[in-house]
Amino acid sequence: MKISNTVQWVGKIDWDLRKFHGSEYSTFYGSTYNSYLVRDEKTALIDTVWAPYAREYVRHLSSLIDLESIDYVIAPHAEIDHSGGLPELMRHIPDKPVFCSPRGVDSLRGHFHQDWNFQPVKTGDRLSLGSRELIFVEAPMLHWPDNMFCYLTEEAILFSNDAFGQHLASEQLYNDLVDQDLLFRECMKYYANILNPFSVQVEKKIKELLAMQLPISIICPSHGVIWREKPLQIVDRYREWAGAYREDQVSIVYDTMWEGTRRMAESIAAGIHEAAPLTEIKLLNSSKTDKNEIITEIFRSGTVLFGSPTINRGILTSMAGLLEEVRGLKFRGKKAAAFGCYGWSGEGVGILSDALRDAGFELVSEGLRVLWNPDRESLEECVQYGRKLAADI
Ligand code: FEO
Numbered sequence: 140m141k142i143s144n145t146v147q148w149v150g151k152i153d154w155d156l157r158k159f160h161g162s163e164y165s166t167f168y169g170s171t172y173n174s175y176l177v178r179d180e181k182t183a184l185i186d187t188v189w190a191p192y193a194r195e196y197v198r199h200l201s202s203l204i205d206l207e208s209i210d211y212v213i214a215p216h217a218e219i220d221h222s223g224g225l226p227e228l229m230r231h232i233p234d235k236p237v238f239c240s241p242r243g244v245d246s247l248r249g250h251f252h253q254d255w256n257f258q259p260v261k262t263g264d265r266l267s268l269g270s271r272e273l274i275f276v277e278a279p280m281l282h283w284p285d286n287m288f289c290y291l292t293e294e295a296i297l298f299s300n301d302a303f304g305q306h307l308a309s310e311q312l313y314n315d316l317v318d319q320d321l322l323f324r325e326c327m328k329y330y331a332n333i334l335n336p337f338s339v340q341v342e343k344k345i346k347e348l349l350a351m352q353l354p355i356s357i358i359c360p361s362h363g364v365i366w367r368e369k370p371l372q373i374v375d376r377y378r379e380w381a382g383a384y385r386e387d388q389v390s391i392v393y394d395t396m397w398e399g400t401r402r403m404a405e406s407i408a409a410g411i412h413e414a415a416p417l418t419e420i421k422l423l424n425s426s427k428t429d430k431n432e433i434i435t436e437i438f439r440s441g442t443v444l445f446g447s448p449t450i451n452r453g454i455l456t457s458m459a460g461l462l463e464e465v466r467g468l469k470f471r472g473k474k475a476a477a478f479g480c481y482g483w484s485g486e487g488v489g490i491l492s493d494a495l496r497d498a499g500f501e502l503v504s505e506g507l508r509v510l511w512n513p514d515r516e517s518l519e520e521c522v523q524y525g526r527k528l529a530a531d532i
Pocket residue numbers: 216218220221282283301361362
């Protein structure tokens with residue numbers, strides 16, 4: 140698939156993918172591993188595909204081009220959804236130079252234990268392809284230390300690797316040809332679940348990129364569709380998302396054993412809605428809702444309530460697992476509180492509150508506990524709690 144006079148998409152559409160990063164990330168709409176062939180006087184290949192598709196990829200590539208005529212292999216990131224095709228490719232062209240960031244050398248060696256002809260490049264280094272050049276821009280922690288962008292002069296194409304991508308399989312190559320709601324929903328999910336901990340680096344990198352004043356006509360990420368219509372719209376979204384993003388939304392995330400904590404959640408939601416009728420409220424049962432979808436809802440919320448009954452002096456495992464992920468994702472500028480019912484010892488709310496404080500949330504209350512099964516009076520207390528919370532936030 141031709142992107143410009145010199146650039147061709149040679150990647151893999153993975154319609155089958157339902158889990159990514161092991162089982163950590165749900166990919167309901169599949170994904171793509173984008174690989175690009177750039178043919179000028181010299182030929183460069185940017186990125187490969189995920190390891191299971193390596194043979195298919197190289198077979199397809201060799202039907203398009205004599206592999207020996209690839210002059211430069213560009214490996215902007217060692218994670219195997221990008222570099223998984225390298226061993227099979229390099230088996231055919233073992234002496235070709237492999238361009239990567241200085242950190243990429245370690246990463247690629249660490250993954251494949253091969254001594255390929257590595258050519259480390261830094262930000263600002265240029266590689267002439269003839270009438271065009273590739274300019275390299277290191278992008279550490281977007282989202283590994285080794286990530287790197289590269290920019291093709293003349294055609295003004297930015298190959299952004301993981302940044303600006305989405306897990307979305309489509310036969311349509313371009314952003315303007317797919318469902319816009321789904322596209323931006325998947326972009327946000329990708330940002331919230333993968334890039335959020337590195338928002339400071341994202342902001343910095345975007346500033347640096349814009350300061351380079353390179354015209355950008357197309358952004359080619361390594362996953363999902365290519366941004367050809369208003370390509371900078373996704374850069375603008377990233378700037379917004381990197382700045383402690385929140386909407387007028389409260390998410391109430393909970394798990395429940397015998398429905399007591401669920402009834403608390405619903406009553407709190409009713410109180411918030413009474414006091415703030417325009418605020419979006421989402422109730423999410425953590426044992427029944429996809430974890431990455433919950434993370435995305437937390438990302439867009441200004442305030443998040445976490446609920447669990449007490450069990451064995453602790454909290455329910457779906458909430459414990461979720462909180463571990465929330466801790467690592469380093470959300471900024473969000474308020475939180477805990478709630479839950481209990482029978483005797485009642486440590487759950489305290490455990491949730493401590494975990495939320497450790498995860499960087501601002502606690503807006505000491506939390507709400509209800510003894511045994513909530514009765515009408517307790518549920519009214521939850522409604523009141525919701526009303527007050529809405530006023531406080
Ligand atoms: Fe698409 Fe960091 O891998």
